[in-house]
Each structure stands twice: as C-alpha cells, then as structure tokens.
Amino acid sequence: MTIEFSLNCEHVSIDVDPTKRLLDVLRDDFGLTGVKEGCSEGECGACCVLLNGQLVTSCIIPIAGVHGQDVRTIEWVRTTRLGETIIQSYADGGAVQCGFCIPGMVMASYYLLSNNPNPTKKEIRKGISGNMCRCTGYDLIVESIYLAAKRVGELHKARG
C-alpha cells in the first residue's frame, strides 16, 4: 500500500505494509533514528513524535494511520529555535544521562512549551509524565525545561 504524508515538512510517499508501525517506518525506512524504542506499547514516550502538532507515541500507530497527515520528529525539532533552546538547556541543566529517553523528552518539552511558554514546575512535571526516565529521577529534566522557558522568554523580550 502506498502511504503519503508530510514528514518533517517534506512530502514523502512509501510503499509499505499498512500495519507497520510508524516507529519502524521512521527508523528503518527513513533512517530517523533519533526516535527511540523503549517499551513498544505506548508507555515510555521514547518514541514520541508530533502528529498534526499533537504529541503521540509512534510505536502504537500503524503507518496507515498517518496517510495524509503531518509527522515531525526530533530531527525536525532540533532545527527549530525552540528545539535548539531546549536541547541546549538540557545540556546546561544536566538533564541528560544515558540519553535514551531524552529525544522523546525533548519532544514532550517542545510540545509543552509550544502550548504553554511559561509553565510552572508542576506543569512541567505533568507535561513529561508520559515520558519515563530510569536515570535522572526527573529533577534536572524539570529544571532544564524551566531554564529553556526562561531563555525563550528572554529571546522574545530581546527582540521586543
């Protein structure tokens, strides 16, 4: 079956088993290995992508489900100003340990800050509650997202 969709702002078309998971298509067919597989059942958030602007877990979405839709991955988010700020803040704030959950966390952070540019720490905790991390205990991830929000705010202010 031919599936067409917009992937990281480019139109793509692929001939594929319609039940193949979006996660596998992204990783195997498009080489987008920033999307990670942690649990394969929609629990951990490592495979998070944006589907029409919504945060979804790509491991439980069959590729047929994205026909005609808009999919964006960490490979796109990292090219945006917000994405770059989040990533740099993760580095500066000590959010990253083994890193396996982190691209998914960055996606959740991007989604959160896109919709709520000034979240409280509580809102941040809630915003990443669908993303599991075994290394960090979450504190420095929360702090780093908070830092990213502050930095984005400053950028906006600077530009007036």
Add this chain to the structure above:
Amino acid sequence: MADMRNDKARKDAISKASGRETYVGDLSLDGMIYACLVRTSVPRGIIKSITLPPLPDGYYYFDDRNIPENGRNELWMIQKDWKCFAAGSSGYVGETIGILCGPDRTLLYSLRDQIKVEYEEQTPAVSIEDSLALVGGPIIGENNYHCTVELQAGDGDIDEIMKNAYRVVEEKFSTGHQEHMHLETNGMMVNYEDGKYVYYASCQCPFYIRKSVAGIIGATPEDIIVRQMSTGGAFGGKEHFPDVVAGPLILAEYYLKKPIKLIFNREEDTQFSVKRHPSVVKFKTALDRKGNILAMDSIVYYNAGRYLASSYIVIQRGCMHIEGVYKFPVARTRGYSMATNTFPSCAFRGFGAPQTIFAVETHMTHIAEKLGVDPVEYKRRYLIKQGDTTITNGKIVENVRTPELIEKVCKASDYFEKSRKYGFGSGKGIGFSLYNHGGAFTGNGESAIIKAVVKVCKRKDGTVLIKAGQTEMGQGFSSAVCRIAAKTLGIPYEKVIYKYPDTSVVPDSGPTAASRSTMVPGNLVMKACEELKARWDEADELECEAHYEHPEGYPWDQASFQGYAYLGYGWGACVVEVEVDPRTAETKIKGIWSAHDVGNCIDPLIVHGQVNGGIAQGIGWASTELLENKGGYFKQHSMSDYIIPTSMDLPAQEVYYANEPYKWGPYGAKGMGELVFNGSGAAYVDALSRAINRKIDSIPNPTEVIMGHILHSEKLTEDKR
C-alpha cells in the same frame, strides 16, 4: 546561540538530546541480518526434543550441537558454570536453547514461535525457602549453596552473649526481584572484520565479553574486538549479562560471517535478563537492660538463580555491609547464595549492599521504637568512625562525617518536629536512613585481580586522548575523566577527548562497575597526565600510562576475607516524607532530602543527577517495583505492569553534601554511583510504616501490599505519639 553555551555541559549531552547519538539499535551495516534467541519455557526439566519448522532460504538456526570441536559450551564469568546453550536441560525459564538468524525480524519471531520443544518437567525451586527445603532435589551440590561467607568481629562468644542478654530482638526482612529497566534494552551486533570477531555492544564491560565468549568457538580473547556503543542505561544489568547475548552470537558469526544484530524487545528484556537478588535477612540482636546493643547476629540469604554469575561477590558485599554505618561490640554474619530455578540474579547498582542495608536500618528503627527512642537518636549512638574495626576486622581509614550528614538532612526536612507531630498512624510519616558503600573492588581486588592500566596520549593537534576501558552508560564518566585530565594538564576541557572503548585500542582498566571508575581509573588518568605534563615538550605525540598500585599498609586476605575491605566509603543520609490515604492505601511522596559524602565532586551537576536518579531507583525498588515469580515465571512483562517512578510520583529532591576528600582518589573523589541507591528504600519504608502505624519488613510495597499491611500487619506501636 553561543551566548547560552556553558562549558559545564557534559560531553555527550547535545548529541544525545538532539537524537544524533548512535546506540546499537541505530547502527546498520551492509548485508546485516537479525537474530533472536530461542529460549526454554519451563523452569526445570530435561529437553527431550527440539523440532524446527522448515527454515526459508537465508534463515539459520544454531545451538550447542554446532559448537566446533575445540569449543566449549560455557560462558566464563567468575566461574564457567553458566552454559551458553541449555544443551539438554532447562535450569530456568528463558535459558538460551539456540539462536535463529535471518533477514526479516517479523518472520524471525514467527519462526521462533513455531519451534517445538518437548520437556520432561521437574519440580522447580523458585524461592529462597524452596531452595533451602531442597524442593525438587538439590540443584547444585548437596545443599543448593552457590557459595557461603562467614564474618565475625568483636570479642566474645556471640552465642553466649545471646543467652545471657536481657532481651534478644529477632526479626526477619525480605526483598524481591528488581528489574533494571534501563530504557534501552539489551542488544548488540557482531561482524567479522579483517579476521576478527567484532562486537558493537550496549555494555558496561567490553573486556568481560571477550574473555567470556572466546572459548565457545575455541578462539582467544585477542580474536575478538568489542566496541562499546552509546549505552542507554545499565545499572549493573549490562555488566555480565551481555556475555549471555554475545555467546550465541559468536557461534552464529563463526558460520555466517556477516553482520548480525540482536536486540531484545521489552518483553524479552523484562523476563529474560538478570535481576537484583531477592533476599531474606534474619537478625538476632542482644540488648542489655538499658537497651544498649551487645551483639548482632545475622543470616543473609540471596536468591542467586540457576547460575553463579557475580553472586559470589554480591553475597560478600551484602555481608560486608550488614552493620550498615554502625559499629556493634560483637557482630557475626553468615551469608548463603542460594541456587534456584529462576533467571540468574546478577549485578544491580548497590551489588548486594542495598538488601542488607534495608534490613539493618529497619531493624535499628524497630529496636528504637520498641525502646521509645527516636530512631535517629538511637542510630547516632552506634555510628562507626575513623579507626573503628569493621566486620572484616580491618579499620575505617577515613574521617567519617555521618554526624554532619544527619544534621543536614534532619534540619532541612524538619525531621524531629515532623517525627513528633506525625507520630504513628496519622496518615503522614517521615522516615530516615543512613547508609554507606565501599568504593571499588573489595580488599586487594584492584591489585590482585584487576590490575588496571590507562593511557593518555598527546596528539599532534594538541588534543589529549584518554585510553581506558571505562564505559559511558549515562553515569557521566566520559565527562568526569576529561575534567580530571584537563585540570591536571592545565588545558581546556574541550581539548580532552574520551571515546567509547574499543578493546583493540584501549588498555584494560577493569570493569565499569563497583563505583570504581572515577575513583580508580580516574586516578590513574590523573597520574598519567601528571607525567604527560612533565614531559609535554618532549614531542608532538606522546603517550603516558599509569598502573594501579594498592596503598601500602592496608592488608587484605582474600582466602579468609579479613582485613581492609574498602579504603574509601561513600556515606549518606536520607529523609523521605509520605502521605497515605488509609482507605485506598494510595501513597504520595511529599519530600525527599539527602546528604552525601562522595569525597569531592569532579562534576557537581553530574553528581547531582546521580543522587537524584539513585534515590528515585531506590524508592522504586521499595515501593512500586513488584516483580513476582510464580512457579518460575515472572508475572510482569512490560513497562505497563512493572511500575517504575514517573515525574508525577516524585517531588523535587533537596540534595546536600559533607564531602571528605579521599586521599587516593583524583582530587579527592571517591565512588558514589551505587551509594546513592543504597538508602532511600529504607527511608521510604520507615516513613510508610509510621504513616500507617504498621510494621513493614519487606520490599516492595505497591498499593495493594500497603493495603495488606493496613489490614493485617502488626502495629508498630500502640501509643500514638
């Protein structure tokens, strides 16, 4: 955005956060095929027959029958008892029968499911109690002991002291299996390159893999190269276990000579990988009329599973931490590592210490409560200090700053006020624990067994390359070691390069385990850099190396386990506050405060992250992480039924330090990666017990278990304070 750049960031942060880092699952080589393991499905039994479905072209199956004549069906860890392939009998559910290889992953798994294995089933021994009762007959030897250890310190006949004591408090504690649940499952790729077997592995100890699997095809370790890939969490779960994955792969590669990738799915990783040892710890503590401890006697059982793996050392470490951070006039412990028909238990952050520390902490708390004394006050009376004798009859070498750690956490958490206010059974509880962890290999292990070597190389472009076998698995070694080198050489951090180890390039500086990497190899890097600095102008390219030397004057006898077990311990204190809804048993953690002595922080932000993560894992272990084994089968299979903490389950932690620089560590640093796991479980259980006024003597405590305690367990105390 150069203005935002902060030179404190760890080396791998940007690459990981932007999704550019390559884990083994992300690697693909030309002509690559996949593999999956075929495993036993009964805990104990004879394999009568294996029937394969017809294999399509390009699909292959290998098992012990394909091992070449000069090869052996054994993995070499501490001993060689763990078979690479089950070869006729199953000792636990999930033992490797064979390996299936082919180009399509989906077809591979479907072929695997069509393989029929016939068994003659036997009665398994699953728990420690089963094993002691020799259920189904002995698994090994006459008594199911993989190994035993006995330690005693202090003067006097402990049995006599017990007989004459005013009071003897007897208690029993138990803990369950814990799954590492590193976000990246186990996996590796093997390829035959220029006459060598080359592994690309998610692992902690590349040199362990070489040694362990070479014999399977009659090769030598030098015929094998292991290249560590970025490793998505390990926590001990990738210390010896990668050997079990690498073994079948080398046999397949022996025949196929093409890239083969084997990645566990989450279900496989949850059920068919090593775990933390379940434990049963029994105490008999003799008290005088005033409630002073005269002697503490203990028996420690760990469920090691079918094969030894690292259990020999795990039980030793458990027993060496049986006194916790205390010194008792007389102490004795006897440890037994029990064989069962469960998946072998192996390394997991803390390596046997968390179980005994949970037990001794909770025991001390209970004694204090029996006497009507606040546990913190009671514990203070027994703090071990510099010069005191340990249970191995060595001495504590360093200045011990536990009194300051206690001050810090109690003040920050308002412990005494809350302890008084909440009392017992109010639905609110505050709990406290003290703990330590001996850094690096026990005794003279670093000089007698490991003999670490590191090299540092000045290169033409002015950068310096660190060559060590130490892996980066998230803990931050790759950045910490560069800071050590940069500081010693007086060059910028950016100019120091660490690469994931490749066994054909780096010397063997020992495993990345035992909280030793910064403390021991990190110190060797400092020494090598001191030499490099002195000789800096000699040439454009220069290599200096350093070899481990054990400090003189701290003897250890490996045969009797007597002497200085550890020269530097990390120390910790933790306070946890909870709120429990008595009707639903729903528990909320309201606060977590910790204080540690980690020597010195080479990279404070990394240390902070380790503290946060270790404490979170310890609380997970003590609370929600239930992994039941029924009849040899793990009941939990995935991340939806094995529950690790989420961001909503944990409050922001408050972290403090009272660091005592370690004489033999780089810039005073000592081990800390395991320390930070060791105590939060006990503090959590203490808080929970007080909130519901029930005696809790086991781990884990998910909601349904707490409900059980509320309904059935003995009260901690009758009077509400």
